[in-house]
Amino acid sequence: MFERFTAKARDVVIRAQAEDIARGADAIRSEHLLAALVQVPDTIALMVLTGFSVTPADVLADVDALGTTPSDSEALASIGIDLDEVRRQVEEAFGPGALDRTMAARGGRKNGRTPFDRTAKKVMELALREAIALKHNYIGTEHILLGMLHSETGAAQRILAARNVQQHVARVMVEELVRGKRAG
Incomplete structure (x- = not known):
């Protein structure tokens, strides 16, 4: 599917990984895609957002x-689990540094890639469906934006909805902008 992405849409995905890392997250989430989307200049997605008076800022x-989100140790402590004690018991059973050899210790990254x-x-699935x-x-980028406007896409959708970005209106705007680019 990635081969069907435009250069700017690929840039969104690459920037989303940087957003994930900068924000200390363990996976790329829809809000990271949204933050990346608004940082790629001269895109149809930005034109649509501008039409809704939404700025990158x-x-x-x-x-x-x-x-x-709270750290794992804070969350576990809130329910009475001492992470240091768990670490001590795991290392006692499996040897020193046992937890450091896990994928979780590498921030959920496998082969240097951040999971979605x-x-x-x-x-991404809905972006493909929108393009089709x-x-x-x-x-x-316009398809990624339209994909974000579906209700099951988490924080990105909630942010856009709070800014009154409406899916059906955005789709019409995309159609008009794409038609204008083809004509011009």
Whole structure:
């Protein structure tokens, strides 16, 4: 599927990985894709967002406002589990550094690649479906944006909905902008 992505859509995916790392997340989420999407200049997705009076600064502020989730140790401590004690017992049973050899210790990355979480995977799947529905033989930033506007795509959809970005209106705008690019 990645071969059908335009250069700018590929840039979104690459930037989303950087967003994930910069925000200390363990996977690329839909909000990382959204933050990356608004940072790629001169795209149909940005034109659509501008049509809704949404700026990259607005979106980045909204993504920043999501904050970070509590650390694993904080979450476990809140239910009475001492992570240091768990580590001690694991190392006693499996040897020193046993937990450091796991994929989780590498930040969930396998072979240097950051995994996509369920919402980011859904955005990509829906981007493909949007491209097919519009009879486009490529996946561009506009399709990624339209994919984000579906209700099952997590934080990206909630951010866009809060900014009153409506899927059916965005789709019409995409159709008009693509038609204008072909004509011009």
